[in-house]
Amino acid sequence: AQRVTQPEKLLSVFKGAPVELKCNYSYSGSPELFWYVQYSRQRLQLLLRHISRESIKGFTADLNKGETSFHLKKPFAQEEDSAMYYCALRPPTGANNLFFGTGTRLTVIP
């Protein structure tokens, strides 16, 4: 069965410091991995997807199939990065069902 684990519920970093939000998954196959973000009083929105290998707002995430991880990284955290971050997995079945981790609340301290 699929499972997404985000080991840190809370993470605080100082502005300008590097940040890494961890995500590990279990799935027998080749799922698609995503990071979704929810800023205060805003909707859940897509931040990154592994297949596009892009950098959004300075964030990157590399899919490591050997370690079954999809950690989110940013070299220099900004105050506006403070938000709730969810790692999500979508099975390669063609259907739109996402399996979410429990989320990490990131706080960037000025």
Add this chain to the structure above:
Amino acid sequence: KAGVTQTPRYLIKTRGQQVTLSCSPISGHRSVSWYQQTPGQGLQFLFEYFSETQRNKGNFPGRFSGRQFSNSRSEMNVSTLELGDSALYLCASSTDGWEQYFGPGTRLTVT
């Protein structure tokens, strides 16, 4: 483009009652997925509808059901409400591509 809308935004019901929640997707989106968010279980997938057909279903009891209309609007229904059904219910729409666009949610409180 207008975003995903959900009505009502807040709802209070009593145990044993039933409730219907509505979701209007972004124009042109044919896929609508529903999720339940609770502090204990986090975000859990309920079901997905595509072109009026349920395409996928999560691990929820039969009290949870849904449907989709020809204009892609979707409703979900919960019958015989239990206290544990108190949650934020999110819907998300998609063009059947990678990205799901989420609505603001309906907060259901069961007393």
